[in-house]
Amino acid sequence: MEEKIETLLSEMTLAEKVSLLAGADMWRTVAIERLGVPSVQVTDGPNGARGTDDNLGKTSMCFPVGVAMGATWNPDLIRRVGVKLAAEARAKGGHVLLAPTVNI
Incomplete structure (x- = not known):
């Protein structure tokens, strides 16, 4: 590669x-x-996948900020949130999620 x-x-x-x-x-x-x-189409949050201009005004998930989720020390929780964010980004046509609480 x-x-x-x-x-x-x-x-x-x-x-x-x-x-x-x-x-x-x-x-x-x-x-x-x-x-x-x-x-490549990108989308951001910050705590969900907002989508593009076509999606403005539509709802999106709203997860707690990354530092709050990290404080749980629960990797399974974070993995499940990642799966949900990926599904939402994909549903809104996104190839890359720019959420600052995710792409650290």
């Missing part, structure tokens, strides 16, 4: 690399079609 990534990076132009940092908009990365790199 690392070799494939290194090859892909070596084939990208500087402009293409920079475009991935900026994104197509607030919720999507830029696709690089000539290399088969798809656009």
Whole structure:
């Protein structure tokens, strides 16, 4: 996998690399079609998966902040919350969950 990534990076132009940092908009990365790199949709919370502009105003789960859940010292609880967050993000079309209480 690392070799494939290194090859892909070596084939990208500087402009293409920079475009991935900026994104197509607030919720999507830029696709690089000539290399088969798809656009990735992100979503954030902070304690659930809000979704994109299409989902604004809709409900989402609201879990306690990460530090509160971490204070339980209950790995099974955290795993179950992760499963629920993943399902919600997927249901809202997200490929990546940017929630600050998750991506530590």
